[in-house]
Amino acid sequence: MQLTNTPRTHLKPKPDENKLGFGTIFTDHMFNMDYHPEKGWHNPRIEPYAPFVLEPSTMIFHYGQGIFEGLKAYRTPAGKIQLFRPRDNFKRLNYSARKLCIPEIDEAFALKALKELLRIEKDWIPGADGTSLYIRPTIVATDPYLGVRAAHTYRFFIILSPVGAYYPEGFNPVKILVTREHVRAVRGGIGDTKTMGNYAASLLAGEKAHRAGYTQVLWLDGVEQKYVEEVGSMNILFIINGELVTPELNGSILPGITRDSVLMLARRWGMRVSERRVGIDEVFQAHEAGTLSEIFGSGTAAVISPVGELRLEERLIRIGQGQVGPVAKRLFNTIMDIQYGRAEDPMGWIEPVQ
Numbered sequence: 001m002q003l004t005n006t007p008r009t010h011l012k013p014k015p016d017e018n019k020l021g022f023g024t025i026f027t028d029h030m031f032n033m034d035y036h037p038e039k040g041w042h043n044p045r046i047e048p049y050a051p052f053v054l055e056p057s058t059m060i061f062h063y064g065q066g067i068f069e070g071l072k073a074y075r076t077p078a079g080k081i082q083l084f085r086p087r088d089n090f091k092r093l094n095y096s097a098r099k100l101c102i103p104e105i106d107e108a109f110a111l112k113a114l115k116e117l118l119r120i121e122k123d124w125i126p127g128a129d130g131t132s133l134y135i136r137p138t139i140v141a142t143d144p145y146l147g148v149r150a151a152h153t154y155r156f157f158i159i160l161s162p163v164g165a166y167y168p169e170g171f172n173p174v175k176i177l178v179t180r181e182h183v184r185a186v187r188g189g190i191g192d193t194k195t196m197g198n199y200a201a202s203l204l205a206g207e208k209a210h211r212a213g214y215t216q217v218l219w220l221d222g223v224e225q226k227y228v229e230e231v232g233s234m235n236i237l238f239i240i241n242g243e244l245v246t247p248e249l250n251g252s253i254l255p256g257i258t259r260d261s262v263l264m265l266a267r268r269w270g271m272r273v274s275e276r277r278v279g280i281d282e283v284f285q286a287h288e289a290g291t292l293s294e295i296f297g298s299g300t301a302a303v304i305s306p307v308g309e310l311r312l313e314e315r316l317i318r319i320g321q322g323q324v325g326p327v328a329k330r331l332f333n334t335i336m337d338i339q340y341g342r343a344e345d346p347m348g349w350i351e352p353v354q
């Protein structure tokens, strides 16, 4: 497939790198590619970032048949540009595609197109501490049709956004509310895919948590409401009796790439690591017994995010006294150092762009 390139004539001003939030600013160009049953994926192109013109009947608006990914490009101290485990993101995109009846993409071609887009947009990759260029590959159903079925046509696009920290708290501990009123996903559903509906399902509980002074919601399993699942924007990990414990991938939890990196690093460091069912009662009991020493989340956007407070109804865990625990800190530093090219990459996670 031949990738075409239409450059923008007037470039936008670049933002102040020291004031970046998350996901509000977009670069000059984007990648687009279309799917048609007779042509397959075709017409891959890099063109100016621009609005889409879509009919109001377009299927993505009605039935949510869409998927996405989140990854980042980093600027190293030597000025090189690199990605962190991008092949895993495209692999997961195809996993989501299969579950949402979307035609799979050629992962190697998608990576090649992304690298080309990044080379064009390299001046948008910020260099200030903790900043990066967030990458959002997305596929949406584009048939103008109101019947419920898998679409026949799709658009695959990639947009880029220079970002700072995902949470306003930065690397400071966040407060998390456990909900029993709502569920995010159930066994046999699509909780393990990155599809829009999972995020839509999280909004009401998220709003309630915000009103109560919490940053995020911790979801319990959708059947018994007994077992910890994830935080929606991140996976969740605990240090109990010195062991790194996290919910096993059960089909309703997103298989996070940062989660996987954390587990691989911890095993490499000789820590005891356990992926298993984690009861929410077990977490509170461990806290009461004094064996719970850290709680933190992991995600592309959030990296490692320490949790300072966890509430379930009347039960409350306050942990770390506003400080970041030693395991979260070591993971955060190690992962960031690899991502930013400040340290060796013993795991082969880095993909150079330029």
Ligand code: COI
Residues within 6 Å of the ligand: 069, 070, 071, 232, 233, 234, 299, 300, 301, 302
């Ligand atoms: C990511 O971590 O990249 C995500 O897609 C989560 C999203 C809530 C920002």
